[in-house]
Amino acid sequence: MHPSVVRPNHPWKLLIPLILLLAALGLGGCSAVRIAYQGADVAVRHYADDFLDLDSEQVAAWQPQLDQALARHRSEELPYLARFFEDALVGVSRDLDRTRVECLEDQFLTLYRRQARWVVDLAAPLLAAAGPSQARRLEARFREDWAEAADLSAAAVARRERKRAQRYGDAASWWIGGLSEAQTTLVRSTAAAMPDTAAAWAAYRRSRQEGLLRLVQRGADTSEIQSYLSDWLVEHRDLPPSLGEAVVSLREGVTRLLLGLDQSLSAAQRVQFQRRLRGLRDDFLALQPTAVLAGAQCP
Numbered sequence: 001m002h003p004s005v006v007r008p009n010h011p012w013k014l015l016i017p018l019i020l021l022l023a024a025l026g027l028g029g030c031s032a033v034r035i036a037y038q039g040a041d042v043a044v045r046h047y048a049d050d051f052l053d054l055d056s057e058q059v060a061a062w063q064p065q066l067d068q069a070l071a072r073h074r075s076e077e078l079p080y081l082a083r084f085f086e087d088a089l090v091g092v093s094r095d096l097d098r099t100r101v102e103c104l105e106d107q108f109l110t111l112y113r114r115q116a117r118w119v120v121d122l123a124a125p126l127l128a129a130a131g132p133s134q135a136r137r138l139e140a141r142f143r144e145d146w147a148e149a150a151d152l153s154a155a156a157v158a159r160r161e162r163k164r165a166q167r168y169g170d171a172a173s174w175w176i177g178g179l180s181e182a183q184t185t186l187v188r189s190t191a192a193a194m195p196d197t198a199a200a201w202a203a204y205r206r207s208r209q210e211g212l213l214r215l216v217q218r219g220a221d222t223s224e225i226q227s228y229l230s231d232w233l234v235e236h237r238d239l240p241p242s243l244g245e246a247v248v249s250l251r252e253g254v255t256r257l258l259l260g261l262d263q264s265l266s267a268a269q270r271v272q273f274q275r276r277l278r279g280l281r282d283d284f285l286a287l288q289p290t291a292v293l294a295g296a297q298c299p
Helices: 020-024 030-038 040-052 056-076 078-094 098-128 132-148 154-176 181-193 198-217 222-234 241-264 267-286
Strands: none
Touching: 040 056, 040 098, 040 132, 056 078, 056 098, 078 098, 078 267, 098 198, 098 222, 098 241, 132 198, 154 181, 154 198, 154 241, 154 267, 181 241, 198 222, 198 241
8 A cells, every 4th residue: 555545644754764654555565665665763763863963872762662662573563564465466467456455554553653652652651752953853844844844835736736736646656667658648537636645644743743842841751752743653643634634535535545556557557566576575575573463454
């Protein structure tokens, strides 16, 4: 499933290298997933330091939590990731229908929440320990994000639409190989039909980032920050109704795109699609201490 279905509003880029599911969905090859996972501790420390400018004592205090969290992720979360790609492989091998696609989308969203909850648990104590200078650093990084999202001109809207079509096309090409003219048209028309919610998402993200900053600035404890991040990133409790409706529309667009592409696959493209899914399934099995598939999610 494409990441645009979820539109996670992470508080800092610590989320990016950790949600390996999203990395797997079009950001690299199968071997790249193993390499990224095996170097996750270094990547996490880098992103955390980039956003908070950690001192050596904070890094030393946090390292055991990071080690434990990564070990827990390897044993508890990877079976679900492997299962997702196994279920998708079975679906593609039988031809996808709407029921299976919607089941896989539900499964993807459940996986996102599991990964987000894991990240929240890891990030909360580090944010709770941030001092005044680190709170200022975090605010500066958020302000960079706000400035980037401030352009709401017609040209910016058109540019976002072009980039979205490009992202969808690149992702589809990674999964199935070169697109036919009809497939390219399908991708472009699907992207063009999706609502432009950039301004609404930017406003929502900024409001949540501002709330997080207030917590960090007044020295809120781990449990309070953890609860706030969970409401925001895992449960989306304060998501405006207009964005909730847009997410439904985005998901329907992705469903139609997946069904349309599946119906148009050549024999070579279907083999490529199966190879990608099988490789990712095998990667997430190989990375586990003992290879396990979680219980079947989709028929």
